[in-house]
Amino acid sequence: MIDLAVGKEDLMRWLWIGAVGVCVLSLALAMSGCGKKTTTEGKEPIKVGAIFAVTGGASTLGGPEKKTVEMLVEKINNSGGILGRKIELIVMDSGTEPKKAESAAQQLIDEKKVLAIIGPSTSGDTVPVKALCEKNKTILISCAAAEAIVNPVGKYVFKTPQNDSDAGRWILQTLQKRKLVKVGVIAGNDGFGTEGRKQLAKLAPDYGITIAISEAYDSKTPDLPNVVAKLKGQDVQAVINWSVVPAQALVAGAMKQGGLNVPLYQSHGFGNPAYVKLGGAATEGTIFPAGRLLVAEGLDDANLQKALLVQYKKDYESRYGEDVSTFGGHAYDAVLLLTQAIEKAGSTDSEKVRDALENLKGVVGTAGVFNMSPTDHCGLNMDAFVLQTVKDGKFALCKQD
Amino acid sequence: MTFPSIVQYCLSGITVGSVYAIVAIGFNIIYSATGVINFAQGEFLILGAMSAISFNEFVPLPLAIPLAVIVTAIVGGLLELLLIRPARNATILRLIVITIGASIVMREAMLHVWGDMGRSLPHFSGTEISTFSIFGGQASPQVLWVLGTCAVIVAALTLFFRYTHAGRAMRACADDRMAARLSGIPAQRMVTFSFMLSAAVGALAGCVISPITQTQYDMGAPLAIKGFTVAILGGLGNSMGAVAAGLLLGLIEAFTVSQIPVAYKEAVSIVVLLLILVFRPGGLFTRKEIAELRTA
Numbered sequence: 001m002i003d004l005a006v007g008k009e010d011l012m013r014w015l016w017i018g019a020v021g022v023c024v025l026s027l028a029l030a031m032s033g034c035g036k037k038t039t040t041e042g043k044e045p046i047k048v049g050a051i052f053a054v055t056g057g058a059s060t061l062g063g064p065e066k067k068t069v070e071m072l073v074e075k076i077n078n079s080g081g082i083l084g085r086k087i088e089l090i091v092m093d094s095g096t097e098p099k100k101a102e103s104a105a106q107q108l109i110d111e112k113k114v115l116a117i118i119g120p121s122t123s124g125d126t127v128p129v130k131a132l133c134e135k136n137k138t139i140l141i142s143c144a145a146a147e148a149i150v151n152p153v154g155k156y157v158f159k160t161p162q163n164d165s166d167a168g169r170w171i172l173q174t175l176q177k178r179k180l181v182k183v184g185v186i187a188g189n190d191g192f193g194t195e196g197r198k199q200l201a202k203l204a205p206d207y208g209i210t211i212a213i214s215e216a217y218d219s220k221t222p223d224l225p226n227v228v229a230k231l232k233g234q235d236v237q238a239v240i241n242w243s244v245v246p247a248q249a250l251v252a253g254a255m256k257q258g259g260l261n262v263p264l265y266q267s268h269g270f271g272n273p274a275y276v277k278l279g280g281a282a283t284e285g286t287i288f289p290a291g292r293l294l295v296a297e298g299l300d301d302a303n304l305q306k307a308l309l310v311q312y313k314k315d316y317e318s319r320y321g322e323d324v325s326t327f328g329g330h331a332y333d334a335v336l337l338l339t340q341a342i343e344k345a346g347s348t349d350s351e352k353v354r355d356a357l358e359n360l361k362g363v364v365g366t367a368g369v370f371n372m373s374p375t376d377h378c379g380l381n382m383d384a385f386v387l388q389t390v391k392d393g394k395f396a397l398c399k400q401d
Numbered sequence: 402m403t404f405p406s407i408v409q410y411c412l413s414g415i416t417v418g419s420v421y422a423i424v425a426i427g428f429n430i431i432y433s434a435t436g437v438i439n440f441a442q443g444e445f446l447i448l449g450a451m452s453a454i455s456f457n458e459f460v461p462l463p464l465a466i467p468l469a470v471i472v473t474a475i476v477g478g479l480l481e482l483l484l485i486r487p488a489r490n491a492t493i494l495r496l497i498v499i500t501i502g503a504s505i506v507m508r509e510a511m512l513h514v515w516g517d518m519g520r521s522l523p524h525f526s527g528t529e530i531s532t533f534s535i536f537g538g539q540a541s542p543q544v545l546w547v548l549g550t551c552a553v554i555v556a557a558l559t560l561f562f563r564y565t566h567a568g569r570a571m572r573a574c575a576d577d578r579m580a581a582r583l584s585g586i587p588a589q590r591m592v593t594f595s596f597m598l599s600a601a602v603g604a605l606a607g608c609v610i611s612p613i614t615q616t617q618y619d620m621g622a623p624l625a626i627k628g629f630t631v632a633i634l635g636g637l638g639n640s641m642g643a644v645a646a647g648l649l650l651g652l653i654e655a656f657t658v659s660q661i662p663v664a665y666k667e668a669v670s671i672v673v674l675l676l677i678l679v680f681r682p683g684g685l686f687t688r689k690e691i692a693e694l695r696t697a
Contacts, residue, residue, distance in 0.1 A: 057517075059517065060517070060518070189664060215662060215663045215664070216662070216663065216664050217663055218623075218664075218666075218667075219617075220617070220619070220620045220623040220624075221614075221623050221624070221627065221666070221667070222416070222417045222420050222610075222613060222614045223663055223666060225412075225413035225416040225417055225540075225613075225655075226410075226413050226414075226417065226654065226655050226658050226663055226666070227663050228409075228413065229406070229409040229410045229412075229413040229655065229659070230658065230659060230663065232406065232409055233402070233403075233406040233409070233410075233659070246518065246519030246615065246617055247519070247615065249519060249615065250614075250615055252529070253529035253530070253541075256529065256530040256532065257529070257530070257531075257532050257539060257540060257541035258409065258412075258413065258532075258539055258540070259409070259532060259534070259538065259539030274518055278519060278520065278521060278615065279529065280523075280528060280529040281528045281529050281530050282528075282529035282530050283529075
């Protein structure tokens with residue numbers, strides 16, 4: 001009796017599973033049928049994946065990146081697409097977690113069978129995705145800055161932001177010109193800050209600069225008054241702050257209030273108008289290298305990037321009602337490079353597009369003019385940065401001496 | 402070390418220490434009334450500062466801060482009514498765990514309302530570049546505001562707990578809830594009131610330190626840990642002790658990091674906390690006999 005009862009239950013369960021399975025399958029068939037119906041109007045769309053840190057710690061990066069890509073793809077599709085085909089964009093959120101970024105990439109490659117992936121937003125998220133894309137021969141155009149992404153060069157991996165070390169070179173070169181040879185380096189205690197301190201320590205001797213003191217500060221506890229007292233004790237001639245943590249907005253104020261009246265140089269991580277607003281009057285005169293997007297209107301008309309930058313800024317700000325940021329620009333460049341490569345290859349064959357991407361020359365983007373090569377999958381040099389300062393509470397070009 | 406640089410370390414120590422001190426005071430109020438350590442105290446600070454920043458967009462600062470204090474006090478009262486009161490027969494430990502839970506909920510809620518960008522109130526007097534000098538060292542005038550606010554709060558609390566009926570009733574509740582109730586004190590209401598008072602003091606603290614530390618949704622916990630250390634150092638329940646201990650810890654940290662990297666600063670305060678817990682668990686400023694009587 002008991003055996004029979006169990007058997008019956010089991011049978012019922014299997015029947016249920018079978019029924020559900022049939023339903024799911026027929027639904028999936030119906031949906032794929034639908035998909036085919038729409039694409040028969042034109043040709044099949046080109047599938048492009050994107051992974052951004054839309055939520056989590058780097059949401060200030062991922063948010064504008066997602067918005068930019070959506071805006072740009074819509075624009076391309078409205079004007080007829082590429083090779084007569086529309087782009088189908090699939091955006092995934094990494095939540096600023098490398099594990100989630102990795103599984104998103106896996107899904108894009110295995111299930112969605114995308115031609116290329118744009119993003120992720122941070123270097124931490126990019127590392128596992130790089131390995132995955134190399135393995136699956138899928139094109140990856142990262143929006144994260146770390147040089148480890150393209151050095152060593154991965155056959156299928158590219159990136160759009162400028163190189164961190166070039167920002168360091170700009171600062172050190174300027175210090176050398178202005179004969180400020182004894183400096184203090186301070187940085188946020190995260191990956192960006194730690195890497196920056198390392199880079200500066202490595203590059204400084206080339207420019208005859210002595211780093212008298214190098215300190216990391218915590219973003220969440222009031223460390224800065226102590227740091228300033230320490231810098232003051234070393235009689236430094238200038239301070240370099242290398243940071244993306246919000247506390248960096250307070251550095252200029254803490255220096256002024258602690259009576260440390262020397263020039264402040266910041267990394268490109270300072271390139272967000274919110275920091276100037278937060279730091280107030282003290283940030284006036286801060287010098288930092290950054291991409292030209294922030295000072296687009298102030299550029300010479302002869303500048304190659306000006307028209308594109310002003311247009312992007314206008315489009316973005318009128319559509320989303322918020323300030324444009326360099327991060328969104330990195331995603332813009334990724335879409336731009338990919339579409340140009342597809343057009344140049346005249347096909348959506350992954351290998352052909354990759355070859356075309358690797359040989360793109362003179363592509364004018366938001367970060368600079370890209371010149372890709374088999375040994376350089378970033379394609380930007382020091383000229384992609386320009387020295388900027390804060391004047392009357394706004395970013396402005398810094399006069400060269 | 403030269404004299405001007407010693408002065409500068411002193412001033413930076415006082416700047417940081419004044420922040421610790423004003424955070425620590427808030428811990429003492431709820432402890433004085435209930436014997437509970439409220440781990441959502443840091444979130445009260447951030448809630449106060451964040452609402453003041455939002456109010457300040459519509460009304461001037463002298464009005465924005467009182468409004469923020471009132472809003473935070475109401476949230477503090479609701480926290481007690483909704484979470485602490487239903488668990489009134491729970492052990493102290495369970496109540497503390499509830500406050501930790503509440504702090505997490507508040508933090509996430511603030512992330513949704515204000516986002517993850519840092520914000521700050523304007524300096525109360527002058528701007529980011531105003532300073533005052535003593536003996537060749539410089540500091541922000543905001544430090545004087547923080548110290549002044551500390552002094553006012555401590556004086557007011559001392560008067561309240563010693564000389565008013567409500568204050569004495571609160572202390573009686575902490576001492577022996579049952580005895581207090583038997584002598585006609587509405588013990589539950591006293592506890593609610595202590596949460597409101599503590600939230601109000603926290604909000605005020607959050608506002609005055611905001612120009613120095615800036616305010617971010619998840620800054621509450623690190624500040625609260627420092628405030629907790631200082632509250633223990635000064636002797637739990639002793640507001641004047643908390644202020645002295647805050648300044649002392651600020652100075653100890655400043656002079657220690659003058660010799661070692663700033664990154665080790667947290668280790669300094671943890672070592673101080675451990676030493677106090679082992680050798681003077683009642684706090685620096687509590688007489689040993691009293692401490693023993695309390696724990697007995």
